[in-house]
Amino acid sequence: MKMKTNLNVLSLLIIALCYIHNTEAAQCYAYHGPSGARQCVKLSGYTDYQWATCRTDSYIKSASGGRHKCSHPLRTYCWYQCMLDKYEKASGNVSSRCRCTPSSPVPTSSPSFPASTSSPDKTGQCNAYRGPSGARQCVKLSGYTDYQWATCRTDSYLKSTSGGRHHCSIRFHTYCLYQCMLEKYSRTSGSVLSSCRCTPVSTSFPSPPASTSSTSSPASTRFPVKTDQCNAYHGPSGARRCIKIWGFTDYQWATCRTDSYLKSTSGGRHHCQNRFHTHCWYQCMLEKFEQHSGAVSSSCRCTPGENSASQKEKYTLVFVALLAITSLFVSNTAP
Numbered sequence: 001m002k003m004k005t006n007l008n009v010l011s012l013l014i015i016a017l018c019y020i021h022n023t024e025a026a027q028c029y030a031y032h033g034p035s036g037a038r039q040c041v042k043l044s045g046y047t048d049y050q051w052a053t054c055r056t057d058s059y060i061k062s063a064s065g066g067r068h069k070c071s072h073p074l075r076t077y078c079w080y081q082c083m084l085d086k087y088e089k090a091s092g093n094v095s096s097r098c099r100c101t102p103s104s105p106v107p108t109s110s111p112s113f114p115a116s117t118s119s120p121d122k123t124g125q126c127n128a129y130r131g132p133s134g135a136r137q138c139v140k141l142s143g144y145t146d147y148q149w150a151t152c153r154t155d156s157y158l159k160s161t162s163g164g165r166h167h168c169s170i171r172f173h174t175y176c177l178y179q180c181m182l183e184k185y186s187r188t189s190g191s192v193l194s195s196c197r198c199t200p201v202s203t204s205f206p207s208p209p210a211s212t213s214s215t216s217s218p219a220s221t222r223f224p225v226k227t228d229q230c231n232a233y234h235g236p237s238g239a240r241r242c243i244k245i246w247g248f249t250d251y252q253w254a255t256c257r258t259d260s261y262l263k264s265t266s267g268g269r270h271h272c273q274n275r276f277h278t279h280c281w282y283q284c285m286l287e288k289f290e291q292h293s294g295a296v297s298s299s300c301r302c303t304p305g306e307n308s309a310s311q312k313e314k315y316t317l318v319f320v321a322l323l324a325i326t327s328l329f330v331s332n333t334a335p
Contacts, residue, residue, distance in 0.1 A: 028054035033077040035059070040100040043081055045091030050098040052079040058267055063156035066164065066268070086172040097172065126152035128173040133157070138198040141179055143189030148196040150177035161264040162186075230256035232277040237261070242302035245283055247293030252300040254281040 028037055037054040055063075057070040060080055067088075070078035082098035083089045126135055135152040152175055155168040165186070168176035180196030181187045230239055239256040256279055259272040265287070272280035284300035285291045 028077055028079050030072070030075040030077060035077065038106050039079065040102050040104050040106075041079065041081065046081075046083065046094050047092065048094040049100050049102060050082045050094045051100050052081040053085070054078070055080040059156075062160045062267060064159070088171070126175055126177050128170070128175055131175045133175065137177060138200050139177065139179065140200075144179075144181065144192050145190065146192040147198050147200055148180045148192045149198050150179040151183070152176075153178040157264070160268070161260040163260070163263060230279055230281055232274070232279055235279040237279065241281065242304055243281065243283070244304075248283075248285060248296050249294065250296040251302050251304060252284045252296045253302050254283045255287070256280070257282040 028034075028039070033054050033056070035054055035056060039052055039054075040049050041052045042049045043052075054077055056077055057075060060068045060070065060078075063085070068080070068084060070076075072078070083092075083094055086098065087095060126132075126137065131152050131154070133152055133154060137150050137152075138147050139150045140147045141150075154175055155171075155173060158166045158168065158176075158178055161183075166178070166182060168174075170176070181190075181192055184196065185193065230236075230241070235256050235258070237256055237258055241254050241256075242251050243254045244251045245254075258279055259275075259277060262270045262272065262280075262282055269290075270282070270286060272278075274280070285294075285296055288300065289297060
């Protein structure tokens, strides 16, 4: 009898320890997270338990295009339930893909689903839940006249860079292909421009688009491109210029960027002042240091004479022309 009692106590102790372990392993602290932690929760309004992931408030806003956020405005982290994340449902039945039980082991990866898009070539596969982000394919999509490049992106990336206009066609997919004509020109059908066009047998991918290019600080010793123009609708993206902006103490580099690039890299904090412009200047101090005015850092500072290689070429041509005219004048006036 005594042994049976001891076994019962031991069993209860093991169950208690397991419970403590599970609850401690799935915390989502308001200010420390950690991001990515998961827990099987039963939320008010839903019919069953479901998985929830610890996410930052900024992540939730970005991934949902601003539709979702932490319920408490002062929290940095909170639980993001599967049904809201994947199906935009704040109540009701819980899908089998989201459902769990309190004793379920925490999954180490998202469930596998068939890829949303096939490719005419076998390079750059885009798995619906594993990506990888940045993989590219040459695809022929319905509604377009030709093959075009498409890049594997997260659904949150599409929503963030397009201001919520674009998203994966299958809403519970984490990754999908983002076609060039939609990403760059917001065209869902029609002719494919040469900057997006490709051939199915091509294995060399083009360089990354402006929206995913490196955000390293511009060199302060020379201008890297041959133009300092930034057309409101044509760019080109990546052009740079040495400018003096009101509110700053000195000249600084500014880079021609798309409005979607500004929104994406700043988490929606920055955008072109004119909302109808596709491209605009993105000053270094705002991009790198979140400063709208004040002193200009040495890593951003420049001098007006550094504006562009094309400007230097113009000065060189003028100098050569003046030298030629002077030589001709001297030779004609010589005795």
